[in-house]
């Protein structure tokens with residue numbers, strides 16, 4: 001599969017999670033295009049809008065800002081992906097890092113907001129602060145494998161519907 005892995009990270013926690021996810025996807029034989037949205041734009045990594053929309057799966061990762069909000073750089077990336085016609089990819093899985101000390105109700109708020117926004121049918125991955133090896137590394141690899149399996153199951157279900 002072709003995967004777009006886009007993540008926003010100020011102090012490196014989410015970036016570390018994203019790198020582990022990307023490595024696991026590649027280990028499973030998938031092609032990954034990564035965009036570190038804190039410093040890059042979507043069109044730094046894909047040629048044009050058509051290419052941006054052609055991925056089989058979108059993995060979006062973010063830290064959470066005040067009140068569990070989605071940070072501005074991630075919002076900008078989402079706006080770029082939408083284009084002028086409001087394109088929303090069907091297959092979006094969301095992950096992120098946060099801290100419970102900002103309030104339980106706001107913990108990893110951006111992950112929940114983005115998943116809702118994209119009507120994501122995939123499980124969410126939330127990690128407290130910096131991923132701690134090996135416990136979090138195992139959870140990250142496990143989540144990645146679950147997402148790949150679920151994406152492939154959707155593809156088979158779709159093919160079945162089209163042939164019926």
Ligand SMILES: Cc1cc2nc3c(=O)[nH]c(=O)nc-3n(C[C@H](O)[C@H](O)[C@H](O)COP(=O)(O)O)c2cc1C
Pocket residue numbers: 008009010011012013014015062063064065066067068069097098099100102106107108109128129130
């Ligand atoms: C200004 C500010 C506000 C924050 N608000 C929240 C919040 O509402 N919920 C949350 O879970 N974490 C919150 N955090 C914590 C970060 O999301 C957390 O440290 C995250 O792991 C940082 O990821 P990064 O290293 O990828 O930037 C906040 C951090 C900052 C600096």
